[in-house]
Amino acid sequence: YFEQHAVDCIKIVPSHWKALSDPDRLLLPGKLLIFGGEALEAAVIDNIRASGSTCTVVNHYGPTETTVGKLLHVVSRERIYDSVVPVGKPFSNTRIYVLNDARQRCPVGVPGELYIGGEGVAAGYLNNADLTAGRFINDPYFPSDGVTLYRTGDLVKYLPDGNIVFMGRVDDQVKIRGYRxxxxxxxxxxxxxxxxxxxxxxxxxxxxxxxxxxxxxxxxxxxxxxxxxxxxxxxxx
CATH class of the missing domain: 3.30.300.30 (ANL, C-terminal domain)
Known part of the structure; x- marks a missing residue:
């Protein structure tokens, strides 16, 4: 399809992208490549960089419970990333916290669970009050403003530059081809x-x-x- 059509933009799960690529021919659009759904390995960026592609690469994060993306990071051509690419900084009217088990804010470099508030956060899980009560809470720092936070279950940490990096799960949930x-x-x-x-x-x-x-x-x-x-x-x- 790529050989027959000009494709400017793709949004895709990294494992799906890798399955559709091979070392001699990467699946690269003309302008914009957006990854999401699972951790983006730095090796993927290294391969894209080595290919000479000029398309912009974005790492994007947003669980189903927040409807749309809530964090993003535009990949730098000059930056050498560690094992994974950051999920970035909040956008789209989003409130972000990285909290420990006592729901206190974690300083830079200290892992904690990611909480998300703002527009797009769901009201809860349909016909599942217990799970809703455990995952959707009032903002403990601004309890009077009526903002609901979603507990993602994702373990993250702040980098010194303000970007957030995904580290794993606080439970045993895994992603298989982008599915929980x-x-x-x-x-x-x-x-x-x-x-x-x-x-x-x-x-x-x-x-x-x-x-x-x-x-x-x-x-x-x-x-x-x-x-x-x-x-x-x-x-x-």
């Missing part, structure tokens, strides 16, 4: 399969750096096909 996955939920389903006395699921990276799910079981009589059929009947593909 709770390995603990899959482990519980796996363990409930007849013949399985214990099961656990973890995310492992393959040779391309993409994550995939691997299940381990303790079973008196291991029947792989039976277990896979059981999982398919209760979980997304």
């Amino acid at each position: 996955v709770e390995p603990g939920e899959i482990s519980r389903v796996l363990s409930s399969c007849a013949g399985v006395s214990q099961g656990v699921v973890i995310a492992r990276e393959d040779k391309t750096g993409s994550k995939r799910l691997i299940g381990y079981v303790v079973a008196a009589d291991f029947d792989r096909d039976h277990i896979l059929e059981y999982l398919r009947s209760r979980l997304p593909e």
